[in-house]
Amino acid sequence: MGLYKITAIxxxxxxxVYSSFVAFSNWIAEIKGWKSSKSFREKQDLPEFDKALRAAGCAWPTNIDCFVSNEKFEPICIxxxxxxxxxSVEKHCNNEFLWGKYTGSTDWGKTIYYNDVRRWLSQEILRVQSGLRLFVVTWSESSEDFILKEIDQVTLPQFPRExxxxxxxxxxxxxxNLAVYYxxxxxxxxxxxxxxxxxxxSYNLSYNDGSMEMISHSPKLNVANKTFPKLYYKFKHLEKNNKEKLPIIFLELLGNN
Known part of the structure; x- marks a missing residue:
């Protein structure tokens, strides 16, 4: 497997070059800074390459589901x-998953939680460094509802370094517990x-002079100043029983900014 860096269009x-999936997976883990301890959800429609990486212990880093370009083919949003x-679509809440969900207990009595902190850290790096707008579309195969949101800022919990x-x-x-009782x-x-x-x-990210900066916030944290760990939105809209309206609202939102 060869690795190439695109320096221009x-x-x-x-x-x-990497001679095995394990070697390539280890390189990905170095870039990400961690190996996932959360079980991978294998699906039959995954590419064989992706399955091999997951079996080796580290799947692809966060990817971009979709980006939109203007008439000049310049990206304008993710x-x-x-x-x-x-x-249900209506009850789906990104912040509940950001704060954490219970997954079970170990044999030695330790409670295990997982959250979307790393996932949203990756998405926020993409948003901040690219300067592109980031939209979230929540949908379901079994529903005609959808939620359209635009991210304003992601503030993440800062765990002790020691x-x-x-x-x-x-x-x-x-x-x-906040997620459970929310x-x-x-x-x-x-x-x-x-x-x-x-x-x-907590902290959020800023991109200046070619480098990413981590802006830390000390207690007390609060929602008004966007220092409490959560996803903050510029726009959020729930549409019920009308999936066909998604592109209409989306294009209107693009045109208003």
Whole structure:
């Protein structure tokens, strides 16, 4: 497998060669900074190349589902599609997955959570560095509903850099509890949101002079200043029973900016 770097629209530079899927997967893990501990969801329609990378331990980095260009073929926005296959379109909430979901317990009693922090970090790097608008379309094969959103900013939780696993786990647990009670018990949700606000830090990204900068926020964190960890939207619209309206609203939104 050869690795090439595109330095211009008509220029490719040879970088390296990898003799196995494991070697190439390890290189991807180096670029990403981690190997996923979350089980991969194998599907029959995945390319064999992707299946081999997943079997080796690290699949492709975050990809772009779709981008839109203008009449001059210049990219103007990125689109992320999300299939609401575990809940209804109307009840699908990106922030609940950002804060964390329960997956189970280990034999030694440790509770395991997963969240979309890494996923949205990757998407935010793409959005900030490219300078392109980022839209999210939530849909379902079993529904005529859709949600169209435009990302304004992604603020992410900042976990302790030192190996303070007790605090790290406490932050994850309270983010998870916020997600659990977000819809069903506002009082409980506010309790955990208050703890997060007063005891944790967050960050967002900025791209200046060719380098990415991490802007940290100390407690108290709050939604008004966009320092509380969550996805913030410029636009959010739920349309029920009318998928045909998606391109109309999308084009209107593009034309208004």
């Amino acid at each position: 008509d220029t490719c530079k040879y970088e390296a 689109i992320e599609f999300q299939n609401a296959n575990k809940t 190996k303070n696993w007790r605090l790290h786990n406490q932050i994850e647990e309270n983010l998870h 819809r069903v018990n506002k009082d409980y949700a506010l309790r955990y949101a208050k703890w997060i606000s007063e005891n944790t830090s």
